[in-house]
Amino acid sequence: MSAHGGPPQAEAHVDLDAYRENLRLLGDLAPASALMAVVKADAYGHGMTEIGRAARQAGADWLGVATVEEALALRSGGDDGPVLCWLASPGASYAAAVAADVEVTASSVGQLEEIVAAGGRPRVQLKVDTGLSRNGAAPEEWPDLVEAAARARDAGRIEITGTWSHLACADDPEHPANELQERAFRAALDVVTAAGVDPGLRHLANSAATLTRPSTHLDLVRVGIAAYGIPPDPRLSIDLPLRPALTLRARLAAVRRVPAGTGVSYGHRYVTERPTTLGLVPVGYGEGVHRAATGRAEAGFAGRRVPVVGTICMDQLVVDLGDLPADRGDVVTLFGDGSDGEPSATDWAEAAGTIGYEVVTGLGGRIRHTYGGRR
Structure with missing residues (x-):
């Protein structure tokens, strides 16, 4: 719950069980x-x-x-x-x-x-x-x-x-x-x-x-x-079941059905090619979500990957949900451990032309951190 009693609008959930297990696996390499x-x-x-x-x-x-x-x-x-x-x-x-x-x-x-x-x-x-x-x-x-x-x-x-x-x-x-x-x-x-x-x-x-x-x-x-749970370099072969500890998710602030030819976000860098459903995700570069990932990043929704479309803004970004049913308040996962098909922080790093370190270290703004196990 937020400080005002409602669920967080944007949440970085840290799976402490995953972190502890990753640390134990790494320690076992150097006993x-x-x-x-x-x-x-x-x-x-x-x-x-x-x-x-x-x-x-x-x-x-x-x-x-x-x-x-x-x-x-x-x-x-x-x-x-x-x-x-x-x-x-x-x-x-x-x-x-x-x-x-x-x-x-x-x-x-x-x-x-x-x-x-x-x-x-x-x-x-x-x-x-x-x-x-x-x-x-x-x-x-x-x-x-x-x-x-x-x-x-x-x-x-x-x-x-x-x-x-x-x-x-x-x-x-x-x-x-x-x-x-x-x-x-x-x-x-x-x-x-x-x-x-x-x-x-x-x-x-x-x-x-x-x-x-x-x-x-x-x-x-x-x-x-x-x-x-993030590889030092995505090209590095790691023979350990390391699991990303942080999942970044947010609840849709708005959902709208739009026709083909609809321009999305600043500059209309994305225009819909077909009738589709757009979801408004209330995070942006004010929370450390990289604007450079515009046009290349994906998110997870309802067990599928959906494209992040249009320019990523300071407070918000838009996902193209196609014909998936969606309502305000539904959860979009920007990145996590992949257990529900969502991208990883490494995927976002590739989309933004940076490294996984920067993707997770830069998170802040209005994101609320929560702690526990996998959920």
């Missing part, structure tokens, strides 16, 4: 490694507090987020297990992270100095850039970061708990960058041990590497998009 469930960006649009709780129930040893603020939100939501964050601009709330027993990441000497200045005895993981050219200390800067961390450790200012990096091309298992990055990471670990530092938890594998590259599993695997 000797600890499991981190990545719940950044509001758990990829699924709801960070609820997903974090489900991840712990499924046996996740760690939760991973990007920012200190996300980590503190987990603590405010009641999580008290190991949490790592890794992305921070100068001025981040490191003192609050230390007080909340959140582990932080240092990717440069300057960042490490800021962490140390926060006081306490922060638990710090060191990140090296092995070829993504994004966050992490560059190879030429890595020895200086390790030496600075060793000095801070010896002074009792920090505890070093992990060493890690991130893969650029793991969703393409044959890409030569994967082997090059593994070698670079092993070389970076050699620098750590040569400095007399215990590297702590060594981790490199993301979802794709957890699925396809056991040599990267090491001490911990970081599982993100795959745990939500």
